[in-house]
Amino acid sequence: MGFNPSHRLDGIEISIIRKINALAKPSTINLGIGQLPYRAPGPLIQAGIKALEKGVIQYTTNAGNAELRQLIAEEHPRLYERGVNPEDVIITTGVEEALSIVFAASLNPGDEVLIPEIYFSVYDPLARFYGATPRTYKLDETFSLDLEDIESKINPRTKIIVINSPANPTGKILRQDELSNLAEIILSHRDLYAVSDEVYSHLYFGEEKPQSIARYSGRVIITDGISKRSSATGLRIGWTIAPQEVTRELIKVHQYMVTCASSISQAAAIPVLRGECLESEEKYRRSLKENRDSAIQLLSEIPDMDLVSPEGAFYCFPNISRFGDSMDVSLKLLNECDVLTIPGIAFGEKGKHHIRLSYAVGKEKLCEGITRMQKVLQ
């Protein structure tokens, strides 16, 4: 007798990111990390402490704290043409849960989900959990959407198209015309929805904040949260924003999965949405931009390592095909110079010519890490 796992788990493995991180030693320069290294903003921390002291440790409503939902709605006056209503928002346990309830509420066995060919490693297994088939759509050499390829892959079984901008692991920000053209494609197919993962939307280095596809279409489900923008991955606060007909279904899954997100974490998130943490957000962006520029410069000194400059999030995703496949190169770097990077294969088959470096670390560590890489790869 043994434990007989569900067929839902057939072929699903613990992520390569977790596996390679387990190989890090205390001495390792870890450029594999997916979170900011900064202390979270003061108002967020104070609000969390105050909530605990005041005993705010009861369930909230399933959809979440009313003030927080109101503030999230107010942050998006230009989406869905009409703006966002608090009733369109569900507070979730991180963006991971937001994605989970969206996939669970949308997918039947046999359905198809279109995801980018280089993707955040959760989208593929999550589609499989619900018996759906993830299919990848092409990105061009600068990681822009190949809209023709997307269109050619839509069929009556296609339920959702996932986009992620700014993207993990490429750092790509989708342009306005890409979003509006994709919105048009989606609207021309009955019952098709975009799932727009916007968890990095506050981490960008140009003048303008990245746009949401929900400016161009009502058939969009947004997943977002404070993990990355507020250096608060452990608070586990995310949310969905979606039209009422979708939110009505999402809340059923959310209710039976988790009841509600942590009341204390929700209270701590309120100052972020009130705009009390803007100074910290600006500081994070400035520091990340400096790190990004240093990383681009140092990587460009490695002959034959091509890099598309990242525009947002906090990752570089250079092409390392001249040095071997991604797993070999990551292991070589770990073993020969004690620098941890993530093999691009963790983000899909098309990632196998790349490695992912996170520049969300101290600048000195970052520069030392890439300088060591230069020596190993030259």
Ligand SMILES: Cc1ncc(COP(=O)(O)O)c(C=O)c1O
């Ligand atoms: C693209 C993307 N979406 C979602 C998440 C998960 O966010 P959270 O920590 O809020 O669950 C991550 C985390 O790395 C991510 O990179």
